Amino acid sequence: MSTLRILREFAVVRWLRPLRSRRSVDRRQRRLLRRHVRFLRRRSPHFRDLLADATFERLPVMDKRIMMTEFDRMNTVGVRRDEALELAIANERSREFDADLGENSVGLSSGTSGHRGLFVVSPAERDAWVGAVLARTLPRGDLLGHRIALFLRADNTLYESVRSRAVSFRYFDVYADMAENLARLRAYRPTILVAPPSVLRVIAKAAAAGRFDVVPKKVYAVAEVLELADADLIGRALRQPVLHQLYQCTEGFLAHTCERGVIHLNEDTVLFEREMLDAERFVPIVTDLRRRAQPIVRYRLGDVLRARTEPCACGSALAAIDRIEGREGDTLLFRRPSGGEVPVFADVMARALLFAEGFDEYRVVQTAASRLEIALDVLDDRSRRSVAEEVARLADRVGCERPEVVFVPYEHERSAKLRRVVRDWGSATP
Ligand SMILES: [Zn+2]
The missing domain is CATH 3.40.50.12780 (ANL, N-terminal domain)
Incomplete structure (x- = not known):
């Protein structure tokens, strides 16, 4: 040096x-x-x-x-x-x-x-x-x-x-x-x-x-x-x-x-x-x-x-x-009713979830064409309902099918960089 x-x-x-x-x-x-x-x-x-x-x-x-x-x-x-x-x-x-x-x-x-x-x-x-x-x-x-x-x-x-x-x-x-x-x-x-x-x-x-x-x-x-x-x-x-x-x-x-x-x-x-x-x-x-x-x-x-x-x-x-x-690669892909996909940027999803309530930590993973797996640290009726509503609202706004949402418990993971919105399906680029 x-x-x-x-x-x-x-x-x-x-x-x-x-x-x-x-x-x-x-x-x-x-x-x-x-x-x-x-x-x-x-x-x-x-x-x-x-x-x-x-x-x-x-x-x-x-x-x-x-x-x-x-x-x-x-x-x-x-x-x-x-x-x-x-x-x-x-x-x-x-x-x-x-x-x-x-x-x-x-x-x-x-x-x-x-x-x-x-x-x-x-x-x-x-x-x-x-x-x-x-x-x-x-x-x-x-x-x-x-x-x-x-x-x-x-x-x-x-x-x-x-x-x-x-x-x-x-x-x-x-x-x-x-x-x-x-x-x-x-x-x-x-x-x-x-x-x-x-x-x-x-x-x-x-x-x-x-x-x-x-x-x-x-x-x-x-x-x-x-x-x-x-x-x-x-x-x-x-x-x-x-x-x-x-x-x-x-x-x-x-x-x-x-x-x-x-x-x-x-x-x-x-x-x-x-x-x-x-x-x-x-x-x-x-x-x-x-x-x-x-x-x-x-x-x-x-x-x-x-x-x-x-x-x-x-x-x-x-x-x-x-x-x-x-x-x-973490840009989500929502499905149009008429076919085709609309990119939903990770930041757009994160912003939509700003309006949801009842949890602190979350992670969204797209696991299939029209399915999101959403992990929440507080999983109760209120947080589920609130998140599901915001996801549906976002899908409506971009003119797409409402994706199926599967809720899972949030797990803290420090082994990798934290990514809150992840696409684990489809090709690497939208
Ligand atoms: Zn400046």
């Missing part, structure tokens, strides 16, 4: 690259893209072949499957997939993440799409990442002496690399006993708290019950979809006027919230193409303009993002996003 590299990236992202106009964002992206394409031609056999026949705009869209099959010819640091996979799995098993391949870090991404992904980052990329994340997260005019609490899954070894005197980090394992985690968290008194919404909910409930009295300066929701109801609960209980988010995955550091809590895409380093699903929703196809060890080029993420129609008052020229809604 090089502190100097981290500081340089921090300063550049925070102070030296204001990108106040759309033109300056576009100009920067074009310049980085030209340089990146030249690099790929030189150093990545996979992209050299593709770029012999096509310009960047015509490169095939990449996904995790292609990334894995072409791994050896795609990466530019000579890492072999099988070797890296073996090491990454050993790291994961031992839950110690300090074993590296050469000077590069390797890791696994479980993701939610079912395939296993493998990622490689060079030391320079890791430092740039740390610098960028800190630049985007440390509060204004208040840089030193922060205590940052990170609740992590094994997904991300990147955070592990940060040690510094200016800020202190403490890691909390989301698999560990939550009562113990809370006790450690109370003792640590974080100024910045970073955790998935499902963990933040537990902390918020403890706060609401008077069992957690720390008020962090900033709270970040990461790694899972932040539902509106959860955002509200967490914000109130932890006394946060703005609940922040980081959109970060193994494919890159993709978006951050500004001081107003609006999500902005990190277009200073990542190029976003938009595959539109309707007037506002889109699936991002990302190109990381600086990541070289394992190039991320026209990579289709499979998340559904909703664009913000009005510009953000913070003045940033980086595109603003209203919501990160969830996995595209």
Whole structure:
């Protein structure tokens, strides 16, 4: 790790690259893209072949499957997939993440799409990442002496690399006993708290019950979809006027919230193409303009993002996003009486259930063409009736058959990312 590299990236992202106009964002992206394409031609056999026949705009869209099959010819640091996979799995098993391949870090991404992904980052990329994340997260005019609490899954070894005197980090394992985690968290008194919404909910409930009295300066929701109801609960209980988010995955550091809590895409380093699903929703196809060890080029993420129609008052020229809604594969498909299917986005279902009453935790799984399995933590006549009504109302609104609803008890599961709305039927894309 090089502190100097981290500081340089921090300063550049925070102070030296204001990108106040759309033109300056576009100009920067074009310049980085030209340089990146030249690099790929030189150093990545996979992209050299593709770029012999096509310009960047015509490169095939990449996904995790292609990334894995072409791994050896795609990466530019000579890492072999099988070797890296073996090491990454050993790291994961031992839950110690300090074993590296050469000077590069390797890791696994479980993701939610079912395939296993493998990622490689060079030391320079890791430092740039740390610098960028800190630049985007440390509060204004208040840089030193922060205590940052990170609740992590094994997904991300990147955070592990940060040690510094200016800020202190403490890691909390989301698999560990939550009562113990809370006790450690109370003792640590974080100024910045970073955790998935499902963990933040537990902390918020403890706060609401008077069992957690720390008020962090900033709270970040990461790694899972932040539902509106959860955002509200967490914000109130932890006394946060703005609940922040980081959109970060193994494919890159993709978006951050500004001081107003609006999500902005990190277009200073990542190029976003938009595959539109309707007037506002889109699936991002990302190109990381600086990541070289394992190039991320026209990579289709499979998340559904909703664009913000009005510009953000913070003045940033980086595109603003209203919501990160969830996995595209979790878009439910309702059936039209006349045949055919209507996509019901996970976020639309979650919003419909905002109006239902009598329960706290829920999960919706589409298990067949016109059947939903709905798990509720409180299963009684009132909650069943209320949920069934809202599902029926939603079906009516989109002009579809009312799906059959099967109620089951809610089971807490901490082994995977929490997804409240899941489609476990049909093809991966709607
Ligand atoms: Zn903003």
